Amino acid sequence: xxxxxxxxxxxxxxxxxxxxxxxxxxxxxxxxxxxxxxxxxxxxxxxxxxxxxxxxxxxxxxxxxxxxxxxxxxxxxxxxxxxxxxxxxxxxxxxxxxxxxxxxxxxxxxxxxxxxxxxxxxxxxxxxxxxxxxxxxxxxxxxxxxxxxxxxxxxxxxxxxxxxxxxxxxxxxxxxxxxxxxxxxx
Numbered sequence: 001x002x003x004x005x006x007x008x009x010x011x012x013x014x015x016x017x018x019x020x021x022x023x024x025x026x027x028x029x030x031x032x033x034x035x036x037x038x039x040x041x042x043x044x045x046x047x048x049x050x051x052x053x054x055x056x057x058x059x060x061x062x063x064x065x066x067x068x069x070x071x072x073x074x075x076x077x078x079x080x081x082x083x084x085x086x087x088x089x090x091x092x093x094x095x096x097x098x099x100x101x102x103x104x105x106x107x108x109x110x111x112x113x114x115x116x117x118x119x120x121x122x123x124x125x126x127x128x129x130x131x132x133x134x135x136x137x138x139x140x141x142x143x144x145x146x147x148x149x150x151x152x153x154x155x156x157x158x159x160x161x162x163x164x165x166x167x168x169x170x171x172x173x174x175x176x177x178x179x180x181x182x183x184x185x186x
């Protein structure tokens with residue numbers, strides 16, 4: 001008993017390390033920690049914004065065939081690159097679903113992945129998400145290229161990349177709502 005009183009923090013730390021080694025417990029722990037440390041993304045300063053000039057990008061909708069990003073030219077767009085195996089991606093999905101529920105009829109959302117459709121469908125069903133998921137069939141326009149997951153872009157009606165966030169973020173925040181409302185009002 002004396003040993004436990006003296007070494008309880010070391011034992012707790014050892015259990016945590018063990019839990020992080022076991023794949024079945026690692027992912028939920030990483031997702032939980034990502035949610036705790038996620039902050040709202042910030043808007044890019046006007047002078048530092050990049051312009052998406054070429055909207056010609058074919059994607060395959062998870063359920064309904066091929067689509068071209070050019071259908072969203074002149075609209076407010078949110079593009080999210082993600083994967084089901086990526087803890088930061090999974091951590092931000094609940095807030096992205098809430099954002100989609102609020103703005104899905106006014107903002108064009110693209111959730112882009114390279115995973116197998118059955119893997120994606122299983123994940124979406126299990127989590128109860130109804131996000132518009134697309135498979136990347138060709139390289140993205142250069143200004144949207146990223147080698148990190150998740151990476152999310154918010155694009156104005158004029159094609160300016162207003163937000164670019166790599167890593168998990170708190171997307172259903174007041175500041176993101178203000179940015180989207182401002183872009184929709186333009």
